[in-house]
Amino acid sequence: MLDLMKQLEVEAFGSDGAVDEWGLVPIARNGRLLLMYEKGDERPVAVCELLRDYRKPDLAYIYGYYVRPDKQGKGYGKVLFDHLFPMLIQDQFTEVCLTVKPSNIGAVKLYERVGFEVAETRQDEYGEGSDRYYMVKKLDTL
Template identity: 35%
Template sequence: MIDISINEVKSFDYRLIDEIKNLEKKNLGSEASINQWVIPVIIRYGKLIIAQKISDNKIVGVCELVKNWYDMRAAFIHSLYVDREFRSKGIGKKLISEVINILKKENLESVELTVDPENMTVINLYKGFGFILVSLEKDEYGKAVDRYLMRLKL
């Protein structure tokens, strides 16, 4: 059992950006990951929430959020992942749960995300938190890269 704290990033230096950039590549691959040109934008204009090992502050989970320009009470989870070596230890659930709490405290009304329609484990994980399937978005992230849109009423 690893002791984890969930923290919102409010300021940063290049080391933190580098650490997240490397985690992105390792866990999401070069196509889906964001880099030093986007991570600071998420911190300043969206929200970056991280799971850190209490023993050494190492980042083991990341959630990147933006707000919906057309509905300011709605947020969107751009990515949520746990570092490969730390999966299946309950960190993902803890991170999702804390992200939901933070959004509730901010008086948001809903949060959306997209998932791979074939990834039943993740779909069921989000359903367990009350997310519902809204629609199938064809070619959302490129030709034949379909995604389910899921939504949670907060």
């Protein structure tokens, strides 16, 4: 499974932030890893990697959220959020946040469509020239 997850990360993010086994193992063991499957497909079609904010325990941080490139544009991203938000509320989160590359227009539009708002733009978040939108959604607005 670890090799499959690494492969999916590279497909989704390429050299722009793919997580290797050094990141995936702690996320899977200490966070939450959600995998969405399509009937008849052995590989996940969508993935969500979740962490809890230590300083604000009711804040969930989406570390990674992606749909396999060959499955994009088919509504899987929205469907995964439809399952994710009630789960987060059940786990007593009141807010969820993520970062996204501003040029990833498809992802930004999806996040806005499901209720995220850009709270700030973080310059050089992952190094020089690697800016990110920091987006937040209050979970009481479902």
